[in-house]
Amino acid sequence: MSADSPSTDVPLPDFLSSSTSILLGKANDLFDEILEAAVEPFGLRSKDFIVLTAIDSIGPQSQQQLARTHGIDRTTMVSVVDGLERLGLVQRARNPDDRRKYAIGLTSEGQALLRHKLGPAMLNALDTFLAPFTHDEREIFNKFLWRLVHERGQAPDQGTGQGRVVPGGTVR
Amino acid sequence: MSADSPSTDVPLPDFLSSSTSILLGKANDLFDEILEAAVEPFGLRSKDFIVLTAIDSIGPQSQQQLARTHGIDRTTMVSVVDGLERLGLVQRARNPDDRRKYAIGLTSEGQALLRHKLGPAMLNALDTFLAPFTHDEREIFNKFLWRLVHERGQAPDQGTGQGRVVPGGTVR
DNA sequence: TATTGTTATACTCTATAACTATA
DNA sequence: TATAGTTATAGAGTATAACAATA
Numbered sequence A, B: 001m002s003a004d005s006p007s008t009d010v011p012l013p014d015f016l017s018s019s020t021s022i023l024l025g026k027a028n029d030l031f032d033e034i035l036e037a038a039v040e041p042f043g044l045r046s047k048d049f050i051v052l053t054a055i056d057s058i059g060p061q062s063q064q065q066l067a068r069t070h071g072i073d074r075t076t077m078v079s080v081v082d083g084l085e086r087l088g089l090v091q092r093a094r095n096p097d098d099r100r101k102y103a104i105g106l107t108s109e110g111q112a113l114l115r116h117k118l119g120p121a122m123l124n125a126l127d128t129f130l131a132p133f134t135h136d137e138r139e140i141f142n143k144f145l146w147r148l149v150h151e152r153g154q155a156p157d158q159g160t161g162q163g164r165v166v167p168g169g170t171v172r
Numbered sequence C: 001t002a003t004t005g006t007t008a009t010a011c012t013c014t015a016t017a018a019c020t021a022t023a
Numbered sequence D: 001t002a003t004a005g006t007t008a009t010a011g012a013g014t015a016t017a018a019c020a021a022t023a
Helices: A020-042 A046-058 A063-069 A074-086 A108-129 A135-150 B020-042 B046-058 B063-069 B074-086 B108-129 B135-150
Strands: A090-094 A102-106 B090-094 B102-106
Touching: A020 A046, A020 A108, A020 B020, A020 B108, A020 B135, A046 A063, A046 A074, A046 A090, A046 A102, A046 A108, A063 A074, A063 A102, A074 A090, A102 A108, A108 B020, A135 B020, A135 B135, B020 B046, B020 B108, B046 B063, B046 B074, B046 B090, B046 B102, B046 B108, B063 B074, B063 B102, B074 B090, B102 B108
Parallel strands: none
Antiparallel strands: A090 A102, B090 B102
């Protein structure tokens, strides 16, 4: 094994176990697990919940709009909507203004499930995930995440001004 | 089921756009992009970097140990090590104490690449990712992530929340 | 009998290309 | 010509099962 390594002053990258990069991945994996476990009893995936919530909030939309908003491919959205329709949670109606498009809307069952079952289940999942935090800390953490995602491209404060402009992603 | 209530008092789950769950996923996706872009010039994936760093820190290990430590399947680890060996960054030596096991170690080229090129590239990637934060905020964010991952199973700890189990782990 | 590394296989997830119907 | 939805297909990525060598 090696080691002619000049053992220079170059610091060894300490990304293991306590590094932000590793921790972020673990936190994300952990939340994914909690999230999927929360919706699995309803025969859904977390992606289904997001789509249902988007329709409930914004109203009936085309499949492409749903796809673009959430960074999902339109061909993938077909099967997502297929599944939700098979479960009777959404329905495909034609958009009278443009008959190429659907207007994907919630059924009454879909809306009821979302508001009475799925919503609480997801809130509970988030609460489980954020259990180590106090209420105030949860708000701070949320603000941190928001800045991490949205404060891109401008000059922050320190560090290399190497901020990169992240493509895509505009969410209101 | 019944369709009656579009206007019940049940609050609509506000998971969209500014929710912690969505933001966490986006932050993770963003960091993944930055990370993969940082190691791609070296013909590597982020997973390769993690494995190299683990060997450099802990020393030669079996493939199973590497796999278990990082939550990767052992059959997947075969191809990861294959790739790293093909690039001349690691070498497979037999463990004399247990000839079933390999002792995967860094070559001098692997160690040099890791310390002089990959390490700085990854630090730079992390710096880009954390650009919106000041130095102090980066430490706070890191502590938040650490608690999220490690402070599991105990009570929510509604107290200060700060300091307790958190080791003085290096925050980088 | 159990474990390490390996291969072959299967499964999941997603993206690409091509088709239709509409615009 | 361009777009919305669909289908078939292909490509990652990863997990499962079985095998040989070793414990």
